[in-house]
Amino acid sequence: xxxxxxxxxxxxxxxxxxxxxxxxxxxxxxxxxxxxxxxxxxxxxxxxxxxxxxxxxxxxxxxxxxxxxxxxxxxxxxxxxxxxxxxxxxxxxxxxxxxxxxxxxxxxxxxxxxxxxxxxxxxxxxxxxxxxxxxxxxxxxxxxxxxxxxxxxxxxxxxxxxxxxxxxxxxxxxxxxxxxx
Numbered sequence: 001x002x003x004x005x006x007x008x009x010x011x012x013x014x015x016x017x018x019x020x021x022x023x024x025x026x027x028x029x030x031x032x033x034x035x036x037x038x039x040x041x042x043x044x045x046x047x048x049x050x051x052x053x054x055x056x057x058x059x060x061x062x063x064x065x066x067x068x069x070x071x072x073x074x075x076x077x078x079x080x081x082x083x084x085x086x087x088x089x090x091x092x093x094x095x096x097x098x099x100x101x102x103x104x105x106x107x108x109x110x111x112x113x114x115x116x117x118x119x120x121x122x123x124x125x126x127x128x129x130x131x132x133x134x135x136x137x138x139x140x141x142x143x144x145x146x147x148x149x150x151x152x153x154x155x156x157x158x159x160x161x162x163x164x165x166x167x168x169x170x171x172x173x174x175x176x177x178x179x180x181x
């Protein structure tokens with residue numbers, strides 16, 4: 001049980017850090033985060049696959065992963081596959097929501113990451129955020145599902161600061177906070 005919980009929190013931490021790197025690049029190029037070797041390898045691989053607009057060749061993707069994806073997400077668009085050592089990732093848009101699914105080398109789904117806005121977030125999570133941070137506006141949600149658990153990283157702001165609130169099992173904690181100048 002401890003191993004599964006550790007894996008869940010490790011996966012959330014890794015994906016959260018990757019989403020923060022992407023978010024930081026969207027907002028400003030002046031402060032570049034220092035990356036560990038594993039992040040540098042992932043980013044270098046992503047840059048290499050970005051040269052090919054369609055992602056990796058489908059012949060290089062596990063057939064079980066392809067079958068799972070095509071039967072589960074029939075309305076997906078902008079589909080791009082990438083192959084990593086021992087795993088695969090599909091990046092696509094489903095019903096207007098930017099989604100990534102990570103598959104292991106045997107083609108089983110390991111994690112799903114979805115990026116969306118307030119209008120698409122679950123009512124229960126929205127209620128938790130809005131009752132505590134009622135003067136804040138929600139501008140981005142990252143939903144991470146792995147090991148049967150879902151975590152939400154909700155980015156909010158008011159006139160003085162930005163915050164990222166992590167919601168897991170209806171419990172919240174402030175993951176990061178920045179003051180506006």
